[in-house]
Amino acid sequence: MNTCSIVKDLMPLHVEGLASEESAALVERHIADCEECRRFYEAVKQDYESHEQSRPEPDKKRQIEELIAQLGKYQRRIKLVSVLVAMLMTCIISGAEVHFLSTIPFLILTPFVCRLYYSRSSPIIASTIPFGLLGGLLSEHNSSYIPFFTVIALVNGAVGVGAAMLVRLGLRQAKLAVKAGLMALGAAILYFGCAGYFSFWGNPVGYTKALLQTNDYVNRTYEQGTLDFKGVYFSFKDKLHYGKYEFVMNGVRQTASIGFYRDGSVTDEYKFKLDNQFGEERSDDLKTAIAAAVDPVPSLTVEASPQAKLEITKDDLDANFHYLSPDKLDKAEKLRASESGKLRYEILFGASDARYEKLTKEAFLAKSAAVLRTLQERKLNYRSVEIKAMDPSGNIQTVELTKLTTEQDLPGSYRAFDPERPKDQP
Numbered sequence: 001m002n003t004c005s006i007v008k009d010l011m012p013l014h015v016e017g018l019a020s021e022e023s024a025a026l027v028e029r030h031i032a033d034c035e036e037c038r039r040f041y042e043a044v045k046q047d048y049e050s051h052e053q054s055r056p057e058p059d060k061k062r063q064i065e066e067l068i069a070q071l072g073k074y075q076r077r078i079k080l081v082s083v084l085v086a087m088l089m090t091c092i093i094s095g096a097e098v099h100f101l102s103t104i105p106f107l108i109l110t111p112f113v114c115r116l117y118y119s120r121s122s123p124i125i126a127s128t129i130p131f132g133l134l135g136g137l138l139s140e141h142n143s144s145y146i147p148f149f150t151v152i153a154l155v156n157g158a159v160g161v162g163a164a165m166l167v168r169l170g171l172r173q174a175k176l177a178v179k180a181g182l183m184a185l186g187a188a189i190l191y192f193g194c195a196g197y198f199s200f201w202g203n204p205v206g207y208t209k210a211l212l213q214t215n216d217y218v219n220r221t222y223e224q225g226t227l228d229f230k231g232v233y234f235s236f237k238d239k240l241h242y243g244k245y246e247f248v249m250n251g252v253r254q255t256a257s258i259g260f261y262r263d264g265s266v267t268d269e270y271k272f273k274l275d276n277q278f279g280e281e282r283s284d285d286l287k288t289a290i291a292a293a294v295d296p297v298p299s300l301t302v303e304a305s306p307q308a309k310l311e312i313t314k315d316d317l318d319a320n321f322h323y324l325s326p327d328k329l330d331k332a333e334k335l336r337a338s339e340s341g342k343l344r345y346e347i348l349f350g351a352s353d354a355r356y357e358k359l360t361k362e363a364f365l366a367k368s369a370a371v372l373r374t375l376q377e378r379k380l381n382y383r384s385v386e387i388k389a390m391d392p393s394g395n396i397q398t399v400e401l402t403k404l405t406t407e408q409d410l411p412g413s414y415r416a417f418d419p420e421r422p423k424d425q426p
Helices: 003-016 021-033 035-054 060-095 099-103 106-117 122-137 145-171 176-201 204-221 269-293 326-340 361-377 407-413
Strands: 228-235 240-249 252-260 266-268 300-306 343-352 384-390 396-401 415-417
Touching: 003 021, 003 035, 021 035, 060 099, 060 106, 060 122, 060 145, 099 176, 099 204, 099 228, 106 122, 106 145, 106 176, 122 145, 145 176, 204 228, 204 240, 204 252, 204 266, 228 252, 240 269, 252 269, 266 269, 269 300, 269 343, 269 361, 343 361, 361 384, 361 396, 361 407, 396 407
Parallel strands: 343 384
Antiparallel strands: 228 240, 240 252, 252 266, 300 343, 384 396, 396 415
């Protein structure tokens, strides 16, 4: 094979630096001895170098601009994703009322910060609609709360974005007065928006105060395990935070709220339910006793109301009373008796206030005497008892019983009055 032909075939690769080491060495050795191939090599090399010089240089500035544009595009996408994630978490926290966090006005502050961080308003505001629906869906309220919360999220989002736009606009102003005015207006919108949020959802200070106060009160007032703390909620009507607690009464799990008014007084729904349950049970006991003593048995309505603060615990209710240990049972018996002495009973001969039994005065006094004998025989404790019925003329007749009342005193305590006229009018 002709060596010159092989070398000439390898020369373009050698000139471009693409030939292997062995091929390059072969070309170099051959052109050192062969004049014809050396001239051919120089021609190929010169042609390659002139071609390279005539090739236009890449537009480096344009490449840099394209790279910056691409990076900016990625940055905007990352910002948008972070904004949407922040709005999603905000709507979930606020909609699901996640304890302490729900009292912070994230529905306003998050859109405000997002608009300072991100250059567009529409994605921030638009995201409040689907995320608001999701947040409302996660709440403990009924389905009507979902559109309500969505509107709240949309309005609060618009307030936060509007405040941020004014602040950004102010920062771009050259004149100090205009800059200060726009930023002050944005700050004012943000402030009043947060104040409005607090009036609906409460605030972190009130939440923390209610948390500490109600738990301290429960620990001091009730035995451990009586009430299970479930969180703090805000009442828009009362403008107060309440502790929410769970308990079991009559085998049913229920909830009760405990709170402190501004004057320091306590509202205890659990105690109210204890007192109410105790009064209903004592009323039922008294009604059973009367029904057994009065003949013929009329329709009876018995209601009890405490005339002093009751000191009732769950052990003193009928549902638990008969299952107590001997030491607790003895204590509960004494407490039930003493607390029953704080009750005022109202006994109506009739199904209700609107449906009295019509009795003559003599029959009414006879039945009242039977009631008094029952109270004395059974040694039932009470503060006072008022017995009511209607006479044949349509007047309301009453007698008042106390622990010292005798049957001879009944005619003296008898009263009759027109139900259309107050008792204190003649």
